[in-house]
Amino acid sequence: MRATYIDYRATNSFSSTVISYLEHDPKLAPFISQKPTIDGFKALLENKTVTTNRHTLVDVLKRQYDELLPLSPVVATNIELLSQENTYTITTGHQLNIFTGPLYFIFKIVTAINLAAQLKTEFPDKNFVPVYWMATEDHDFAEINHTNIHGKRITWNSTEHGATGRMSTASMRQAVKEYTSAFGLSENSRRLAELVEQAYQNHSTLSGATRHLVNSLFKDHGLVIVDADEPALKQQFASYIERDILEQNSFREINSSTEKLNKAGFHTQVHPREINFFYLLDGLRERISFEGGTYFVLNSGIRFTPEELKREVQEHPERFSPNVVLRPLYQEIILPNLAYIGGGAEVVYWLQLKQNFDFYGIDFPILMLRNSAMIADESNEQKLTRIGLRLQDLFTGSNELKKNWVLKNTEQDLQLAQEWEELKSVFEKIKLRASQIDQTLSASTEAVEARLHRQIANLEKKLLRAEKRNHSTALSQIDSIKEKLFPNGGLQERSENFGSFYVKHGQQFIHELIRHFKPLDFKFTILY
DSSP states (O other): OOEEEEOHHHHTOSOHHHHHHHTTOGGGGGGOSSOSSHHHHHHHHHHOOOOOOHHHHHHHHHHHHGGGGGGOHHHHHHHHHTTSTTEEEEEEEEOOOGGGOSHHHHHHHHHHHHHHHHHHHHOTTSEEEEEEEEOTTOOOHHHHSEEEETTEEEEOOOOOOSOGGGSBSGGGHHHHHHHHTTTOSSHHHHHHHHHHHHHHHSOSBHHHHHHHHHHHHHGGGTOEEEEOOOHHHHHHHHHHHHHHHHHOHHHHHHHHHHHHHHHTTOOOOOOOOSSOEEEEETTEEEEEEEETTEEEETTSOOEEOHHHHHHHHHHOGGGEEEOTTTHHHHHHHHSOEEEEEEOHHHHHHHTTTHHHHHHHTOOOOEEEEOOOEEEOOHHHHHHHHHTTOOGGGGGSOHHHHHHHHHHHHOSSOOOOHHHHHHHHHHHHHHHHHHHHHOTTHHHHHHHHHHHHHHHHHHHHHHHHHHHHHHTHHHHHHHHHHHHHHSGGGSOGGGTBOTHHHHHHHTTHHHHHHHHHOOTTTOOEEEEO
C-alpha cells in the first residue's frame, strides 16, 4: 500500500480544540504536562515518578493471559519487562466493541505500538511497552453491541446488564455467524472467521473474547492487554476511592479546570459529578449518590453510612468503578505510563483532568492524538486521477467539490461576477440620475438592483446545473467514490469495521498500518 499524508485541519473533521493542541497553542500549556514531541518525552522521563506496584501488575497480567501467554512470546517478554524500573507503558484504551467495532479501534492500538517503537529508538536504555486498556467496567452495552460491514449493521442482542467485560458470550452465536458469513469465501476470510470463532466461542466473557481477538491480531508486536476490573489492581486505588467519595475532590478540581479552559476559549467534553464512582457487582453497575448523611446506590437497595462506606472500600475496592473522569487517574496509578493515545474527543476531555492529577500528586501523561486514516484502493485512486482529482480532494464537501470540478473542466465561463460588476456601474448612473430628479427614487432604484442581483445569482446557479448535466458521468463517479470512502458523510474510520480490509489483505493489513502510521508527525493518513 502507498500513503499520502494531509494536515488534520484540511480534513475538516476535527475540533478547533484538537487543532489548537496539535499546533501547540500556548493557552493550553497549563492543561498539559509536556508537548507530544521527543523533547517532551525526554523531559517527562527525567522527572517521572512511578506509583505502580510492578510485581502485582506482572502477576495479574500473567494470570489474565493464562493459556495465551505461551502462544505469545513477544507479549510474554514485554510483561516480564514491566517488572524492571526502566520500563514504561504507552497506553490506549477503548470499549469492548464486538469484532473490534469501528476502524479507529485498530488505529489506536497501531499508534501505541509505533510510538513505543519510536521511543525505544530515541531512548535505547529504556523499554516501552504498548498497552491496550480494555474498558471492561463500562456498562453502555448499546455502544459496543454492533459493528458495520459494507453498510450492514450486525448486532448482538442480550438482556444482560452491568459491566460489559463480565457479560457472557453465550448469546453471541447469531452475531458471530452473521459477521463471519459477510466476507465470502477466501483464505483470508477463513482466517478471520477462525480468529473470531476462537475468540467468542471459546471464552465465556466478553473480556476474555476481546483479549483473545486483539491478541491474535497484535501479539507479534508485543501489545499487552490489561483488564483493570481486578481486585489486586483496585487495592492500589483504594485510598483514592475513599478520599474522592468522601471529600469530592475531583468534582471541585475538574470543575475549576473546566472553567479555566472555557475562559481560555476552549469547549469542554465532560462534567464531573459530586461522586464519580459506580458500585459494581455482577449484573449491576450503578452510580453512587449521597443524601441525608447516607451513601446509596441508585436503582438498588444498597445503602452505606460513611463508616460503612470506608469499610466497604477497604475490604472490597473492586466493587467501586471509576467513571470517565476518574478512570484516567486509576490508569496512571497502576501503570508506569508515559502517554495516553486517544481520539479527538478523548484528548479534549483529558485536558480537563490535569489539575485533579496535580491535586493527588500523580504525574499527568503526554496526550497523543491517535493516527487517523482513510483506506482506499487503487481503483478509487485511478478513477479520480482520470477525472483530475486526488484522494485528498474528497475531504471537500460534495457540493463544493463538484462545483469546483465543473468550473475547472468546462469550456464555458459559468460565473457572472464580471457581468454583475458592469451592471452595478450602470445602476450607479441610474441611481445618480434618479436622485437628481427625486431623492425618494434612490431607494426604489436600490430595490430594483437587489432584485436583479438575486436573479443574476439564480441564473448563475442554473448555468452551473446545466453544465453539471453535461458532466453527469464524472460527477456520478465522484458521488460513488465519496459515498464509499465517507459512509453517511463521515470519516470511514468512525463506522466501517476492519474486517473487509483484513479479508482483502490478510495480516498484511496490520503490517501496512504499522509501516505507514507516524504517531509524532500528526498527519491524517490516506492509504491506497
